[in-house]
Amino acid sequence: MPRAKQRTPELRNRVLDVAVNALGEHGVSGFTTRRVAELAGTSVPAVYELFDDKAGLIRQVFFEGFRLLGRELATVPATDDPLTDVAALAPAFRRFCVQRPALAQVMFTRPFASFDPSPEDVAAGTAVRELIIGRIKRCIDAGLMVGSPTDIGHVLLALVQGLAVQEAGGGLGNSAASVNRRWEIGVKTLLRGFSA
Numbered sequence: 001m002p003r004a005k006q007r008t009p010e011l012r013n014r015v016l017d018v019a020v021n022a023l024g025e026h027g028v029s030g031f032t033t034r035r036v037a038e039l040a041g042t043s044v045p046a047v048y049e050l051f052d053d054k055a056g057l058i059r060q061v062f063f064e065g066f067r068l069l070g071r072e073l074a075t076v077p078a079t080d081d082p083l084t085d086v087a088a089l090a091p092a093f094r095r096f097c098v099q100r101p102a103l104a105q106v107m108f109t110r111p112f113a114s115f116d117p118s119p120e121d122v123a124a125g126t127a128v129r130e131l132i133i134g135r136i137k138r139c140i141d142a143g144l145m146v147g148s149p150t151d152i153g154h155v156l157l158a159l160v161q162g163l164a165v166q167e168a169g170g171g172l173g174n175s176a177a178s179v180n181r182r183w184e185i186g187v188k189t190l191l192r193g194f195s196a
Contacts, residue, residue: 012050015040019061020068023102028111031102033057058106058115065100065107066124072096073131082138083145083191089132090160090187097164104168108161129153145194152194159190 018040023031033054037044051057072095076088097104105111107125117124133153139145145152163186166172172179 007046007049011040011042011046015042015047015050015057016060016064019057020064020103023061023106024100027102028105031112053114055112055114058112059117059121061103062106062115062117062121063124065103066128068100068103069093069096069107069125070127070131073128078135078138082135082142086132086135086139086156087187087191089135089156090163090183093160094164094167094183097168101168104164109165129157132156143196145191146196147194156187156190159186 015036019031019036022036022039026035033044033047036057037047040047047057051060073089073092076085076092078085106115110116133149136145136149136152136156140147140149163172163183167179167183172182
């Protein structure tokens with residue numbers, strides 16, 4: 001009688017979920033294939049068979065991060081005020097980074113020497129960029145902003161990523177009020193700079 005297949009899509013999904021959670025719980029320095037395998041109730045060879053190697057597992061965690069970020073940003077409703085709708089993406093991005101700092105680190109700062117995203121890997125963020133650029137395009141179409149939606153989107157993403165990294169490292173101030181104020185100043189100033 002043939003053995004039941006061990007490396008199933010269900011196991012792959014479970015390992016990926018466990019990997020994302022393990023990253024959040026143990027951080028980048030505590031993220032090992034062995035730990036992920038143990039927490040998922042499987043073996044290291046099974047993880048390697050599913051993801052090729054540790055870099056392959058990290059690559060899938062990277063993709064999952066952008067899927068989760070896209071889902072978070074998609075919860076921000078579109079209203080009749082396009083400029084407010086763009087500004088409202090920043091708190092959602094911030095919330096994601098605060099709730100999942102190690103995942104954001106994998107997505108934006110390349111902490112693993114074994115994983116350097118290729119241009120194809122970076123395309124994982126396409127849905128996130130398209131959502132942001134779509135909101136910016138609404139502002140341009142309404143005459144509220146001027147410039148290339150893609151350029152503005154890249155600058156906005158760079159700003160919110162930088163603010164999130166600074167907040168995580170304690171570089172935005174010692175009180176919640178000062179951190180919140182600096183986020184607000186940064187986003188408002190950037191959007192004002194592109195205003196028509």
